[in-house]
Amino acid sequence: MIKTIPLSKLVPSPRNVRRYSDAIADAELKASIAARGLLQNLIVRPGAKGKFDVEAGERRRKAMASLAEEKVLPKDHEVTCLVLEDSAESAIETSLAENFHRLAMNPADEAQAFASLIDGGASVEDVARRFGLTIRFVEGRLRLAGLAPQVFEALASGEITLDLAKAYGATSDQAIQARVFEQVSTGYYAPNPDSIRRMVLSGTVRGSDPRARLVGRDAYFAAGGRIERELFDDEDSESWADVALLEQLAAAKMAEQAKALAVEQGLAWVKPTLDPYASHDLVEGLVRLPAEPAPLTEAELARLDALDASYDEHAAVLEDEDSAEDAIAAAEAAIEAIERECQDIRARPPVLAPELKAEAGMILVLSRDGIPVLQPVFYGQRQAEVAGDDDGIEVVTSEGGESPRRSALSKRLVDELAMQRRDVLALHVASDPGLALDFMVFTLADADTLDYRARSATTLRGGVPAGPITGFEAKDTSASASLAEFRSGLDENWRGCASASERFEQFRALSDEARAAWLGHVVGRTLEASLNMAGERRIEFHDHLGSLIGIDMATWWRPTAANYFDRVSKAVILDALSAVGGPDLASRFASVKKGDLAMSAERVFAGTYITEVEVRDRALAWVPEVMRFAGAEPVEAEKDEPPLAEPGESTAASEGANDDVQPPRELAA
Helix, strand or coil: CEEEEEHHHEEECCCCCCCCCCHHHHHHHHHHHHHHCCCCCEEEEECHHHCEEEEECHHHHHHHHHHHHCCCCCCCCEEEEEECCCCHHHHHHHHHHHHHCCCCCCHHHHHHHHHHHHHCCCCHHHHHHHHCCCHHHHHHHHHHHCCCHHHHHHHHCCCCCHHHHHHHCCCCCHHHHHHHHHHHHCCCCCCCHHHHHHHHHCCCEECCCHHHHHHCHHHHHHCCCCEECCCCCCCCCCEECCHHHHHHHHHHHHHHHHHHHHHHHCCCEEEECCCCCCCHHHHCCEEECCEEECCCCHHHHHHHHHHHHHHHHHHHHHHCCCCCHHHHHHHHHHHHHHHHHHHHHHCCCEEECHHHHCCCEEEEEECCCCCEEECCCCEEECCCCCCCCCCCCCCCCCCCCCCCCCCCCCHHHHHHHHHHHHHHHHHHHHCCHHHHHHHHHHHHHHCCCCCCCCCCCCCCCCCCCCCCCCCCCCCCCHHHHHHHHHHHCCCCHHHHCCCHHHHHHHHHCCCHHHHHHHHHHHHHCCCCCCCCCCCCCCCHHHHHHHHHHCCCHHHHCCCCCCCCHHHCCHHHHHHHHHHHHHHHHHHHCCCCCHHHHHHHHHHHHHCCCCCCHHHHHHHHCCCCHHHCCCCCCCCCCCCCCCCCCCCCCCCCCCCCCCCCCCCHHHHHC
């Protein structure tokens, strides 16, 4: 039976199953009742002395009692109630059902509801006051309403949690949200809010970014771009927030520059890229065209002769045991300057044959300084190799150009003769190691251009292993960038020939260094993925190779929040901090939340966290044990000799380099 009962006659029921409450939620309920009245009836049961026990709705009763004490409601305010006449046991069951089956609103529904109120003219403060909420809570729900559609739908359907949705809302750029959501949806690990937040915020770039330097602050501001600066930021460390806009401006500027260079150089085309090197995808379907360095002028030849003579004079000072220290230092500086000038003079731009230039193109890359640089390599479209007839059987013509002749030999005899002919060829190849090595390297390298309709000349294969994760590329690591630069620096002039025979002859005509670089490439790209740990990822022979080379892993890979610390437990991070800074360093971060701890650890192991010099040195040398090559020790250059090339620097060998300490390209040679 439904009836109205004065508030003063409603009392708590000893049978109500709810024993605990939430002060914040109670305040929200109180504000709601004050603004809109009671929206749900109380369930009561007749009690002693004319009172009614509230079996379900005690929080609402207490909220109205508090409002009555504040004189917002009268003490005898009439409350609509459902009066039960059943047993006490049924009353307990009713209380349990009323509380147990209550479904909280989905945050997506709340966001849409709040947005509708705002659209109807209410302010954020109005909504917060009417529902007893904080302004920050309402603003947070409104940010959810601004999520990219696919992210919002995932929140509404329960596919992602509220915390993940909030992390996507760290940026207002829906395009970035959608891109990160797509990346995570196709990933192989469950993301956490800190990872998502960092991924969407990586949409902001530093002022030192090559794209930012290319576009310039004035052009970026003029296009409506936003820059966010913290207290100690300068123009290099400030954050450019509108990355999509920056990309558009940078791409447009590179395209404009590429068009102008194509006209200036007389080329058919110039392809621009915002990367610092020509990626494999960019040059796929293209072949390098043969080009020679421009000849030296008479003046340049004379200058080189003068530099050679000057070099000999300064070298004599170094060889003289009686030379003073000042004279030795001056001679060393002079020799360094001479070598640099000689290198500049000999670094001639390539010259392409005039008949090829009309069809040729080049790649315009963006240097790390934000300067467009035309790579000194000419490319042409790959021509289809002449294949056999429709049946895949080569058609042989006579030397005189007569029409093809069919063989009158039986198939069995053809096969037997072919095998005997193969043995003759194999004997001679086996007896010529140089030819055999060239043939092997060429075959593995030429697999990228080989027409697969033609029959292969050998069973040699050296494809790239698929790897445990399809589509994963470690684009941000120093080693991956240097490997891509190594690949783009290979001499591919031989690829321009139509037939395999011509390509092989052109390949053999390359210098020893160029052919050795190809050897390193075709072997290196076959390596499987491995770690220094027990299990299926362990390949002991990889550790042996790394030990032989003496690879210093810390030079080529650094742990970051995205690639490591976000993906391990807090205990693992604290152990790493303790390993480089002892218990004192680890204790500084013991109470820090996991997400903040991951970012702090990234700074510590990048050397940007303020700490003692020895701790910083140990942090810069630290990598997880699984990433090290068992038995390998960091390679150190000997005194007065050039060190191992740093990541991102040119891999070309410098004259006088330590023969035992060489960058990867020289190791391949």
